[in-house]
Amino acid sequence: MVPERSRTITAEKAAINAVMAGCEPKHFPVVIAAIDAMCDPAFGCNTVITSTGGAALCVVVSGPDLESLGFNSNRNALGSGYRANATVGRALRLIAMNVLGARSDYLDGSSLGHPGKYTMLVAEEPPPESWDPLRVELGFRETETTVTLLAAEGPHQISNQLNGTAEGILLSLASAMTNPTTYGVGKGHQVLLVLGYEHRRILAESGWSKQAIQKYLVEASRVTPLYLESAGIVMEHTTQNDMTPDADGKLATVQSPDDIFLITAGSPGAGWSAYIPTWAPTVHSEAVTKVVQFNESSD
């Protein structure tokens, strides 16, 4: 139910749209969990699918056996070629369009939007041994499969191919997170960081825990008003975006380590990661995680 629109997503409509998207029956529980996340008040679905900012419904799947569901988390993890990756996200978008009215000619007010609004899903590759997968970090069981839904901008590739140090990679991640023209920079939004093979290996082997990385990036992504103003950005002092600096003269890009969703995906290559910022500060929308409820009939 999305109360602002007085609309309920029935199981029948969800199923019709999932079939139209190309989902197999085994994917439907994942779609249902994503719908559940989308309807959570914290996600702010009404504004997410209406805003001029043009957010995608970015589904992050974390689970012990994603391969058997057909999800690809390895080579070309954010790209094409796998039915599960393509269709689960597509089902969610079709539901937003067909059931909630988020169509370009109706209630979707995106000025530009981005290609992730067709479909956007990231499956988590099992992390290095010393790190917990996302679902465990978020308090769920290792044996459970979870869906985390973020209202997301498009992915930004992060290239760091020649610096083999953890510190060098962390500086690059922080730099990607502080592009001053990203709407949430300096305003307290959430981000999804997808660590590619080389980057996660170097960080883990250098002894960095995920929590330490998150804590470092919270501090390293703090910015001054001057930094933003030098890119032409005007400070806001409204009730929804109060950009009054803290005592250190800086503004938080992410308020806490919990606002950085750190996952692993992708195959060996040259040294790539990806940064996917949420489209707006947390006052408007927060990522929501739900457990996928499998049953025998979904096979």
Next chain:
Amino acid sequence: MGEITVLNPEYEEVDHLHVSMATRRNLNEPVTIAVIDNSKPHAKELLTHIAEGLRDYLPVEEIIVHSKSSAGKPIDADEAEMLAARAHLIISGLGD
């Protein structure tokens, strides 16, 4: 011949909302106008300017500005009741 069932993926109105409009009446008493600021930059200034302009037409005594925490979220029922109790006329809007 098999039978083909065509399923509709779109929302179908099952229970139309019956909403009655508030009574329209002449306002001769001192009028309180409430402005719901959606918290976007300049929204408060724009809507307050409109409310001020109504002084030419109504005996406006007070203009209340109520700011939301997020443009994307509606006011809750308690806020709506409070504003309805205090104001004769409420101006809201949406957009950037």
